[in-house]
Amino acid sequence: MTVKARRSGQHHGDLRNALEQAALELVSERGPHGFTLAEACRRAGVSPSAPYKHFADRDALLASLAARAFRVQHALFEAALDSTPDAAAGLAAFAAAYVRFAAQEKALFDIAFGIGVDAKRHPELTEAGTALRDLLMPVALDITHDEAAAFDLIVRVAAAAHGESVFLQQGILGAEPEPLASAEQRAVETARAVISQVRTSAS
Template sequence: MTVNRRPSGTHHGDLRNALEGAALALVAERGPHGFTLAEACRRAGVSVSAPYKHFADREALLVSLALKGYQEQRRRYAAALTSSTDPAQQLAAFAAAYVRFAAEERALFDITFLAGLDKGRHPELAQAGGALHDDLMPVTRRLTGDPEAAFDLLVRVSAAAHGLALFLQQDMLPGPWNTLATVEAQAALTAHALIDHLAHATSSEGHHVHHGR
């Protein structure tokens, strides 16, 4: 997903989009904490008073972009879930899609997860994150049959994918392994390993209960 970037110096029938595009470019260069609202205005070619028609402050601009980040994730994860009817394969495809989103939309990823936005002040962010949870829980529920175990599995798979995405971003893996394709595959394999561990633990628990009777 890309927010359209308008050339500077033009009149803005789409001022909001111009400011978002400028902010995304600045985040790509400096990270989510490395720019001011005034710099975004200069990059967009508008006066420093212009953004207040749409954004109360820099945080409001970042919140708008974070919502776009959640929307793009939801689109990508929904596409990943259509890749199979098998819940294990679906969860593995989600993990790989998570890594690819972080790599292909790094600015949106950084804003969504690393900008320190307060979900208490911006409940719309919590709602957007909750929508992702609601989309994915039916998949893990099919694997566990229990809502608490389903949530636990989703957290573990998501955390592994998130960590691998950061490893890739920060070049923390040895050369041959530090490629998008390799890390996507690792995320999928980790999801399968977590599912297999769950199945083994459940089977062992049932075995102990059986022999305890």
């Protein structure tokens, strides 16, 4: 969503959203650490004092965007899990959705995993992360029937998908005809292999 600003510095519309959109554009161009709060203000067309109505500093702005990233992930992962009644297939679909999110929402992905802010100072991050965990745990529990093992399974599947996502972004995977589809498929296959290993160990 594009939000327009008045040249006077008085923002017309949703100031918070305009600052977040400006920060997203800057992250897309320079990475999560490559801009200042003042630059976000200039990009949004507001005065340098405007952000402090919503954000104490640049980290607070980035933390808000990281929470947004987790909410976007939540919607994508929920749709992936709902696409099948089978728990194993659902976790595999989650792995593919993880890679797809990283490719299609690169700035949000970089913010979610690259800002390094203290979650204790930004409880919205903890809340969003907990919501993701609560979404995935029941599915993993259908496979492991043990909370510790279920959490370990989620971490292993997510770690594999995260690795595929980073490799895809950095071009490490080589000149594949359809790199995103290939990365998604590898994430799915790894998820299935991990799930199979967990089930074998539990039997």
